[in-house]
Amino acid sequence: MPELLIVGGGYAGVWAAMAAARRAQDTDSGDELNIRLLSKDAYxxxxxxxYERNPQDMRTPLPPVLGPIGVDLALGEAKSIDPAARRVRATGADGGDREYQYDGLILAAGSVLRRPPMEIINAQTWSVDDHAAAVALDQHLAxxxxxxxxxADADGDTVVIIGAGFTGVELATEMRGRLAEHGxxxxxxxxxxxxxxxxxxxxEDLGPGPRPHILQALQAAQVEVRLNTMVRRIEGDQLSLSDGGGITSATVIFTTGARANSLAAGLGLDTDPSGRLFVDENLSVxxxxxxxxxxxxxxxxxxPGTDSSHVALMSCQHAMPMGKAAGYNAASVLLNLASRPYEQARYVTCVDLGPWGAVFSTGWERQVELIKAEAKARKQFVMTEVIYPPMNDRAAILEAGALA
Ligand SMILES: Cc1cc2nc3c(=O)[nH]c(=O)nc-3n(C[C@H](O)[C@H](O)[C@H](O)COP(=O)(O)OP(=O)(O)OC[C@H]3O[C@@H](n4cnc5c(N)ncnc54)[C@H](O)[C@@H]3O)c2cc1C
Structure with a gap:
């Protein structure tokens, strides 16, 4: 039976597993594919x-999603890929070496925080990049x-967030609420x-439409915004800035964007500036x-193939449909069925802005449609419903894996 191996248990990997299992049902025999998902942990x-309060709760266990659809879960970290031998080498959860042979492979190992170069001496810094980092930050705030x-020293309650993109803004507007919870x-x-x-x-990336609302919300949350400013050096709790100034803070958090998982670079192919692998319309590398x-x-x-095409963003909004298309197509190749191109015309943005609310925009021009409480309700719907896979219900999980 052909082996389909999926590396990564995030949105792309999980939706790929659901879609591959669903696609396997389209064959007459219905059971001709072994699907295994390899991920660092079972969530x-x-x-x-x-960036929210209680980050420890922000994960879904994988066994109730993968078990009912017959997808094996292997715990471990993929270390290298040998495409010629069709083999992935990994370190298992017990620290031992593992090898996984595959007939088809889906790479869905995600991204990691892109840290700007700077000198950091005797200082601990923080992020909300993965579960462990977010929980550690929360414990530090507490x-x-x-x-x-x-x-506490004079600036003991100063929080510095480096990077005013989507995540930095969400974290900054939420931060006072998070501090209030603990203090x-x-x-x-x-x-x-x-x-x-x-x-x-x-x-800058969010464009001029949402910006006035973001600025209003930052002001309402009493966030001090310092633009045109780089941190040059952190020593202990002292930050040296590019404008010659300094800040004292024991809580420096990086929200400086993402770069693709280094497994991509390990393949020795051309990558884009974010380290991503170029794929064709069927998401084949x-x-x-x-x-x-x-x-x-x-x-x-x-x-693909149209003038209105954009490069998919590093977002769960794109990762889930891409995962589905990759799962469908990887399974199709192994089952001698037809592939279907990945297509995703609709694009929306919803930025949480703390107590002020949120801003919701549609299209790549980011036309603002909703603000404040209405936008916040939309954000909460996405964050509590849309991004959660069904659990313990085989029919519902396979349905969620079906291509529209
Ligand atoms: C703080 C924050 C806020 C964000 N806000 C939004 C938002 O509001 N809207 C939005 O659309 N997107 C948002 N994003 C981006 C979104 O989270 C990512 O685009 C999305 O998670 C990508 O999904 P993925 O499956 O490709 O990768 P990931 O979610 O990164 O999942 C990758 C998985 O692979 C596993 N893995 C990694 N390396 C290996 C390895 N070597 N071997 C085995 N397993 C491995 C990881 O443990 C993880 O389970 C945000 C990201 C962050 C960090």
Whole structure:
């Protein structure tokens, strides 16, 4: 029986597994594919929610999603891929070496925080990039708030967020609420939250439509925004800035974007500036037979062959449909069925803006459609419903894996 191996248990990998299992039902025998998903842990981590309170809860266990559809879960970290031998080498959860032979491979290993180069001496810095990092930050915030204010140094309650893109803005507007949870509203109200970026405009990538709303929300949340500013050096709790100034803070958080998982570079192919693998319209990696890629590790066009095409973003909005298309197509290749191109014309943006609300826009021009509470309700629907796969219900899981 052919072996389909999926590396990565995020949105792309999980939706790929569901779609491959669903596609296997389209053969007459219905059971001609072994599907295995290899991931570092047994959870789908909801990375888009890691800026929120209680980050420890922001993950879905994989066995109730994969078990009912007959997908094997292997725990471990893929270390290298040998396309000629069709083999993935990995370190298992017990630390031992593992090898996985495959007939078809889907790379869905996602991305990691892109840290800007700077000197960091005797300092711990933080992020919300993965589950462990987000939980560690939350514990750190709790620990800071547990230090009596009178004992904390003058800038002990200063939080510096480096990177004013989507994630930086969401975290900055939520930060006072997070501090309040651990230290009470009065103390959180006195804290300084600084959002810093090297760019001259806030959230440059989000365009001019949402920007005025983002600025309003940052002001309402009393976030100090410092643009055109780079952190040159961090030593202990001292930050040296490009404008010659400095900040004292024990809580420096990086939200400086993402680059593709290094498994992509390991293949020795051309990659885009974010380290992503180029894929064709069926999400097959260009230059390699039997390997598909989806999610943050893949450079794919949203409407291949048309003038309105864009490069899919590193977003769960793109990772889920890409995962589905890769699962469908990888299974189709192994089952001698027809592939279907990945196409995703619709694009929306919804930025959470803390107590102010949110801003929801449609299209690549980011036409603002909803703001404040209405947009917040839309965001909450996406964050609590859309990005969660069904569990413990074979029919519902396979249905969620069906291509529209
Ligand atoms: C704080 C934050 C906020 C975000 N907000 C939004 C948002 O509001 N909207 C939006 O659309 N997107 C958002 N994103 C982006 C979104 O989370 C990613 O685009 C999405 O998670 C990509 O899905 P993926 O499956 O490609 O990769 P990931 O979700 O990164 O999943 C990759 C999986 O592969 C596993 N893995 C990695 N390396 C290996 C290996 N070597 N071997 C085995 N397994 C491995 C990982 O453990 C993980 O399970 C946000 C991201 C962050 C960090």
């Amino acid at each position: 789908l981590t909801h990375r888009p929610r890691l 620990a800071r708030m547990a230090i009596p204010e009178i004992d 009470g509203a009065a103390r959180a109200g006195r804290a300084r939250v600084i959002l810093l970026d090297a760019a001259p405009t806030i959230s 260009k230059g390699l037979a039997n390997i598909h890629a989806a999610g943050d590790i893949a450079h794919a066009l949203t409407e």
